[in-house]
Amino acid sequence: MYLLKDKLQHISTVAHEGKVVVLATDAEGKIFYTVKQDGFEDSYLNTPADQRTGWENWKTLEFANEADDQSVIEKEKAELTHQKNPSQYLLKSLYKTENITAVAPVQAISALGHIYVFRQSKSNTLLVHRFVLDGMTNKLNRKLEVRFKRSKQKHAPTKNMQRGSSGLINIDTLDFRDANGNFFYEPTTELCLINNLHKGWFSVVLVPTVENDVYRWHIFAYNSQTQKVELTTIRASEEGLFDVQDYTVFEESNDSLVPRKIPGVIKRTLDINGVTVTNGLSATKYDLQQAQQTQSGEEQLLKTATRLMLTIPTDKGTAAFSFAISGYGTLGEIDKTPDSQIIRSRQREVLLPLNTLDEIKAIGDRTPPPQGIISGFSEGTDAEDIEDLVKISTDCGASELTNYDLVKIRGTSDYQGLYQTIKVDKNTFDINIPLDCRLGYWEKEDKEEGGLIFDGMITAYQKTADGKLRVTCANHGLENGDRVQITGTEDYNDTYPVRKIDDTHFVIERKWAMGEAVNVKLVSQKRRxxxxxxxxxxxxxxxxxxxxxxxxxxxxxxxxxxxxxxxxxxxxxxxxxxxxxxxxxxxxxxxxxxxxxxxxxxxxxxxxxxxxxxxxxxxxxxxxxxxxxxxxxxxxxxxxxxxxxxxxxxxxxxxxxxxxxxxxxxxxxxxxxxxxxxxxxxxxxxxxxxxxxxxxxxxxxxxxxxxxxxxxxxxxxxxxxxxxxxxxxSAATLNRKLAGGAAAVTYSNSELFAVSERATYTESFEFKVNSANPVNLAYLDNADGKNIGTKIFTFSYWGKTSRSAEEKKTISAVQNKFEDLGNGWYRASCNVTIPDEVSLLRSFEIANVQGDWQSLEIRKHRIRLLSDSITEAKYTDGLTLATLVDDHATLAAKLKELELKEKQEIVLLKDKYLLEEQIRLLENVSELQQKVNILKSEYQKLETICNELYRQWEKEKRNPFNYYCRINNKCLNKVLDPHGGWDGWIIATALREPVSSPVQDHLLWEFIPHGNYYRINNKCLNKVLDPHGGWDGWIIA
The missing domain is CATH 2.60.120.200 (Jelly Rolls)
Known part of the structure; x- marks a missing residue:
C-alpha cells in the first residue's frame, strides 16, 4: 500500500481520539495531511474495494488567511511585549501564515480536544495552530473563536452603536460568525521568544499539573546561534494556548501554606560539554510504574511518578536526559540560581523611611553555633544501635552536640561516576578526587535566636551610691558630655515566679528587653x-x-x-x-x-x-x-x-x-x-x-x-x-565587624511597613565590597571559600500580623543572581510573596553574612510591589555526560546473548509451570492417589475397547468385499469382462490377487451387500451383473 504524493520532504504522525493522522511537508513548505480510515466513512464505502488504501486522499492543511484583528494587535502590544522595547514580542497573533512555513518537519500534539500543529517559520520562529478533527469526514478544521459580530474584532465592539428612542441600535454581540454568517477562525500564534530554529529541530511536550485542568508546555529547541538546546517552559492558558504571566502557588509546609512565585517564562540552556548536536531531538512524557499485589493476589502496575525524557543526537552518541516533573509542571533543576528579568509589570514603589539604610543595625553572634568539617560517612551497625542510619565522622565540635539537636549538612556529594581504582584490600579500594574537595560541612541550627549582640546593646543597669543610673553597654562610643538616647527598654511592673540565686540576687520568669544606647553625635554624623x-x-x-x-x-x-x-x-x-x-x-x-x-x-x-x-x-x-x-x-x-x-x-x-x-x-x-x-x-x-x-x-x-x-x-x-x-x-557603609571585634552575621532594620497578603514584592539594592582581596562574582557566590555555593549574604524576610504582635513569621523568598554593574558595584535582588496572616514586613535585612572583608557599601535600596508581571528566569545547565564504559562495543554480543536467553526462558518457564503444578498436586497425596486409581481404571477399560477394535480392524482388512476385485474363472483362468459377452462364462470365487501393472476399471467389480446376498457392480460402467439380461440386459444398480 502506498500513499502517493510528490515532492514530500518530511513526515510526522499523531494519534488523536482513536484516529491516526499523518502530516507531510513538501519541497515548497506546503503541509498536507491524511487520516487513517475506520471503514465506516462515506469516503471509504464509496470507494471500490480494489481501490481502497485505508487512508484518505491527501489534503492541504489550511492556515490563517484573514484580515488582521486590530483589537488583538493593540492588546498584545500592550501586554505581551518587553516594557523597555515594545517592538519585541513574547507572543503574537498572525492572520496570514499560509506561505511562511519553512521546509522542515512539523510536530503535531494531541491535547485538550485539539490537534496542535507546531511548525518552523521562514524567519525561524515557532508557529502553532489548533485544529479540530471531524471524525465522520476525517477533515482537520481550523478552530473557531468568538468575536463581535459587527466589528469582527475580539476585544472591541463596533463604534456605530447608538442610543435611539427605543434603546441601543446597531448592538454588537459576541458570536462565532459575523453579521454575514461567515465563521471567525482562530489566528496562528507565533512564539517570538523561541527563535533561531534550525531544520525543525524542536520537540514539544504538554504535561499535567496537580491543579485541575491546568497544564504546562515544555518546548525543547536547538538554537542555531548558540548551537545549544534550549528549553522554554510556559503555563497553558485557560483557552489551551500560552499564559506568560507570573503566578503564585501555595505549597504545604509545616501544616501551613507557603506561597511560591513561578515565573511566567522559564528558559534553560543545556550546555553539554564537548559535544555537537547533529540531528533533530525528541522529548516525551512517560510514567514510572511499580508492581503491587491486589487483594485478589494478582499483581498490577501502579503509576508512582511522571518523568520527561529528552534525547539529543550528538557526534559522541545520543545524549539522554530524564527530568523529574513537579506537581506544578516544572522540571527538575540543575542550575539552582536563575538570571531573572522582569519583562513587563505594573510596579508601585513602596515608600520606606528615608533613613532606612541609616538605621541598619549590625548584629553579631556572641555564641556561634558548633560547626565542623565532615571527614567520613558510614553505615551504622546494630552493635552501635544505629543500624541502617548514617554515621558521620568529623574533625571536631561533635562534643558540643546533644541528642536531638538540629544539624544542617552542606557540601556533600553522591560521588556517582566512573573512576580508576587503587586496591587496598579485598574489602576496600581508593579513588582519586581533587585535593581541595571536602566531604561536607555541618553546623548546628538553633531553634531560637540567642546570643546576638550589637554595638550599644544594653546588658545591665544599676543604681549607684550617688543616685545615678549606671548602664552597662558594650562599645557605646560615648565621651563625657555626649548625649545618649535610650531605646528598646521596658518596665518590669508585674507579678512573676522567681528563682533564687543567692542572698542578693533572684531571677524573674521574663525575657530581657533588648535595649540600646544610641550615641546621638555618632548617628548625626552619619551622612548620606x-x-x-x-x-x-x-x-x-x-x-x-x-x-x-x-x-x-x-x-x-x-x-x-x-x-x-x-x-x-x-x-x-x-x-x-x-x-x-x-x-x-x-x-x-x-x-x-x-x-x-x-x-x-x-x-x-x-x-x-x-x-x-x-x-x-x-x-x-x-x-x-x-x-x-x-x-x-x-x-x-x-x-x-x-x-x-x-x-x-x-x-x-x-x-x-x-x-x-x-x-x-x-x-x-x-x-x-x-x-x-x-x-x-x-x-x-x-x-x-x-x-x-x-x-x-x-x-x-x-x-x-x-x-x-x-x-x-x-x-x-x-x-x-x-x-x-x-x-x-549615596551609599550607607556597613562594617564587617562590630566595635568589639566580633563579626557581623546580620544587618537589619526592623522598622515595619504595610504589605498585602499574597502580593509579590521585589527588593533590590546596589552594593560594593571593600576588601583587601579581589572581589568578583565568583567570590560573591563562594564567600566562605568552601566551594559549596555560600553567598556573601542572603536576603532575610520576616513579618508580623500587627505591630503589637510578638511573633515574627519567617517568609521564604527567591534570591536572584548577583549582577556586575562595573567599577566594583553589584546589584542584589530578591522576590518575595507575602503569605496569609502577614500584614507588616521588615524594612531591610540580610543574614548569613560570610567572608573576610572590611565593609559593605549599600545604595539605591528599593522595594516595589509587582502586579501583572511577566518574569523571564534563565538557567544555564552546565553538563558533562558520561558515556557507556565500552561505548556500545559489547552491545551486539549482549543482544545475541539476550536473544538466546529469551528462548531458554520460554522453556524454563514451561518447566516452571509444570513443576509448580506438580508441587501443588503433591501437597495433597491422597487426592492425587485417588485420581491415579480412577485414571488406571479408565485406562484398563479403554485398553479393552482398543484391543476389540483392533481385532475388528484386522478382520475387515482381510475381507475381500471391502475392495474392488477382478472376478477370475478357476477353470478358464479368465476374468469376467463386460465387453466380452456372457456366453460360456461362470461365476467363480472372487480372488484378490496383486497386479503388477495398472488394471483397467472395466475389469474391476464391487460387491454390494443386499441382505444375505450381493450385487456385483462394475466400477467403470456403474452397472450390476444380471444373468437374465444377457449382455444387453445390464441394468443400472
Whole structure:
C-alpha cells in the first residue's frame, strides 16, 4: 500500500481520539495531511474495494488567511511585549501564515480536544495552530473563536452603536460568525521568544499539573546561534494556548501554606560539554510504574511518578536526559540560581523611611553555633544501635552536640561516576578526587535566636551610691558630655515566679528587653546625600523660593571630589524669568553670585572628598553677606545688595546651563531659613536632624531618599523637587565587624511597613565590597571559600500580623543572581510573596553574612510591589555526560546473548509451570492417589475397547468385499469382462490377487451387500451383473 504524493520532504504522525493522522511537508513548505480510515466513512464505502488504501486522499492543511484583528494587535502590544522595547514580542497573533512555513518537519500534539500543529517559520520562529478533527469526514478544521459580530474584532465592539428612542441600535454581540454568517477562525500564534530554529529541530511536550485542568508546555529547541538546546517552559492558558504571566502557588509546609512565585517564562540552556548536536531531538512524557499485589493476589502496575525524557543526537552518541516533573509542571533543576528579568509589570514603589539604610543595625553572634568539617560517612551497625542510619565522622565540635539537636549538612556529594581504582584490600579500594574537595560541612541550627549582640546593646543597669543610673553597654562610643538616647527598654511592673540565686540576687520568669544606647553625635554624623554625576543630574523645585527680599540662611552638607572644577549647588542663572542668583562651588571654593551685583568666593578648598557643612548668610538689616564652612567663617562682605522676588523655581545641581556647571559630588540636608543665623546657631544645629516645623525654616530637603522621582520638602511649605537624570542617594557603609571585634552575621532594620497578603514584592539594592582581596562574582557566590555555593549574604524576610504582635513569621523568598554593574558595584535582588496572616514586613535585612572583608557599601535600596508581571528566569545547565564504559562495543554480543536467553526462558518457564503444578498436586497425596486409581481404571477399560477394535480392524482388512476385485474363472483362468459377452462364462470365487501393472476399471467389480446376498457392480460402467439380461440386459444398480 502506498500513499502517493510528490515532492514530500518530511513526515510526522499523531494519534488523536482513536484516529491516526499523518502530516507531510513538501519541497515548497506546503503541509498536507491524511487520516487513517475506520471503514465506516462515506469516503471509504464509496470507494471500490480494489481501490481502497485505508487512508484518505491527501489534503492541504489550511492556515490563517484573514484580515488582521486590530483589537488583538493593540492588546498584545500592550501586554505581551518587553516594557523597555515594545517592538519585541513574547507572543503574537498572525492572520496570514499560509506561505511562511519553512521546509522542515512539523510536530503535531494531541491535547485538550485539539490537534496542535507546531511548525518552523521562514524567519525561524515557532508557529502553532489548533485544529479540530471531524471524525465522520476525517477533515482537520481550523478552530473557531468568538468575536463581535459587527466589528469582527475580539476585544472591541463596533463604534456605530447608538442610543435611539427605543434603546441601543446597531448592538454588537459576541458570536462565532459575523453579521454575514461567515465563521471567525482562530489566528496562528507565533512564539517570538523561541527563535533561531534550525531544520525543525524542536520537540514539544504538554504535561499535567496537580491543579485541575491546568497544564504546562515544555518546548525543547536547538538554537542555531548558540548551537545549544534550549528549553522554554510556559503555563497553558485557560483557552489551551500560552499564559506568560507570573503566578503564585501555595505549597504545604509545616501544616501551613507557603506561597511560591513561578515565573511566567522559564528558559534553560543545556550546555553539554564537548559535544555537537547533529540531528533533530525528541522529548516525551512517560510514567514510572511499580508492581503491587491486589487483594485478589494478582499483581498490577501502579503509576508512582511522571518523568520527561529528552534525547539529543550528538557526534559522541545520543545524549539522554530524564527530568523529574513537579506537581506544578516544572522540571527538575540543575542550575539552582536563575538570571531573572522582569519583562513587563505594573510596579508601585513602596515608600520606606528615608533613613532606612541609616538605621541598619549590625548584629553579631556572641555564641556561634558548633560547626565542623565532615571527614567520613558510614553505615551504622546494630552493635552501635544505629543500624541502617548514617554515621558521620568529623574533625571536631561533635562534643558540643546533644541528642536531638538540629544539624544542617552542606557540601556533600553522591560521588556517582566512573573512576580508576587503587586496591587496598579485598574489602576496600581508593579513588582519586581533587585535593581541595571536602566531604561536607555541618553546623548546628538553633531553634531560637540567642546570643546576638550589637554595638550599644544594653546588658545591665544599676543604681549607684550617688543616685545615678549606671548602664552597662558594650562599645557605646560615648565621651563625657555626649548625649545618649535610650531605646528598646521596658518596665518590669508585674507579678512573676522567681528563682533564687543567692542572698542578693533572684531571677524573674521574663525575657530581657533588648535595649540600646544610641550615641546621638555618632548617628548625626552619619551622612548620606544625593550623588550628582556632573552631566545631566539635577533637581527642580516646584515653587519659587520666598527668601531673596529679606535676610536668609542657606545651609547644606556637600562632599566635593578632588577632580571637581565647578558646580551649581542651588541656582537659576539664565532660566527664563529668573533672578540670576546662584550658590556654587567654583574651583573647590564656595561662591555667592547675586545677579551680576556681587560674586563672592571663599578661601577654603573643599575638594577633599569629605563632608562639609556650608552656609550662605544674608543679613539684610546689617548689610552683610557671609559664608561658613563647618561653622567657621570662610568669607564676609559688608554692603547692601538689592532685594529680589523669585517667580520661577530654583534648581539643585545646575542652572540653565548644561555640562560645564553641573555639580559633581554629593549634597545632603539643604536648609533654608528666612533669618540670618549666627555662627553659633550654625554650629549647634549642623549635626541635628530637624523636624521641619522649626520657627523660620522655609525649606528642608534631607535628600536621604528619592521616591517616585521626587525629593520631599519636610518644611511646612511642601516645596518638593522633581528629579531629572539619574541622581541617586549615596551609599550607607556597613562594617564587617562590630566595635568589639566580633563579626557581623546580620544587618537589619526592623522598622515595619504595610504589605498585602499574597502580593509579590521585589527588593533590590546596589552594593560594593571593600576588601583587601579581589572581589568578583565568583567570590560573591563562594564567600566562605568552601566551594559549596555560600553567598556573601542572603536576603532575610520576616513579618508580623500587627505591630503589637510578638511573633515574627519567617517568609521564604527567591534570591536572584548577583549582577556586575562595573567599577566594583553589584546589584542584589530578591522576590518575595507575602503569605496569609502577614500584614507588616521588615524594612531591610540580610543574614548569613560570610567572608573576610572590611565593609559593605549599600545604595539605591528599593522595594516595589509587582502586579501583572511577566518574569523571564534563565538557567544555564552546565553538563558533562558520561558515556557507556565500552561505548556500545559489547552491545551486539549482549543482544545475541539476550536473544538466546529469551528462548531458554520460554522453556524454563514451561518447566516452571509444570513443576509448580506438580508441587501443588503433591501437597495433597491422597487426592492425587485417588485420581491415579480412577485414571488406571479408565485406562484398563479403554485398553479393552482398543484391543476389540483392533481385532475388528484386522478382520475387515482381510475381507475381500471391502475392495474392488477382478472376478477370475478357476477353470478358464479368465476374468469376467463386460465387453466380452456372457456366453460360456461362470461365476467363480472372487480372488484378490496383486497386479503388477495398472488394471483397467472395466475389469474391476464391487460387491454390494443386499441382505444375505450381493450385487456385483462394475466400477467403470456403474452397472450390476444380471444373468437374465444377457449382455444387453445390464441394468443400472
Amino acid at each position: 546625600g544625593i550623588v550628582f554625576d556632573g552631566k545631566d543630574d539635577y533637581i527642580e523645585l516646584s515653587q519659587p523660593l520666598p527668601i531673596f527680599s529679606s535676610s536668609f540662611t542657606i545651609s547644606m552638607w556637600v562632599k566635593v571630589p578632588a577632580n571637581s572644577d565647578r558646580g551649581i549647588l542651588l541656582g537659576d542663572y539664565q532660566i527664563p524669568q529668573s533672578i540670576n542668583v546662584n550658590f556654587e562651588v567654583a574651583s573647590g571654593k564656595i561662591r555667592f553670585f547675586w545677579g551680576g551685583e556681587q560674586s563672592l568666593v571663599g578661601a577654603k578648598d573643599l575638594r577633599d572628598n569629605q563632608w562639609h557643612f556650608i552656609s550662605f548668610v544674608r543679613d539684610r538689616e546689617n548689610k552683610k553677606i557671609s559664608g561658613y564652612i563647618d561653622g567657621v567663617l570662610d568669607f564676609e562682605y559688608s554692603g547692601a545688595v538689592s532685594d529680589k522676588q523669585a517667580v520661577i523655581a530654583h534648581r539643585i545641581g545646575r542652572d540653565s546651563r548644561e555640562g560645564v556647571t553641573n555639580f559633581e559630588g554629593q549634597i545632603a540636608d539643604i536648609r533654608l531659613w528666612k533669618t540670618a543665623r549666627t555662627a553659633e546657631d550654625i554650629k549647634n544645629s549642623m549635626y541635628l536632624q530637624l523636624t521641619g516645623k522649626e520657627i523660620g525654616l522655609v525649606g528642608y530637603w534631607r535628600l536621604g531618599g528619592i521616591s517616585e522621582g521626587k525629593v520631599v520638602d519636610f518644611s511646612v511649605n511642601g516645596n518638593d523637587g522633581t528629579v531629572y537624570g539619574e541622581p541617586y542617594v
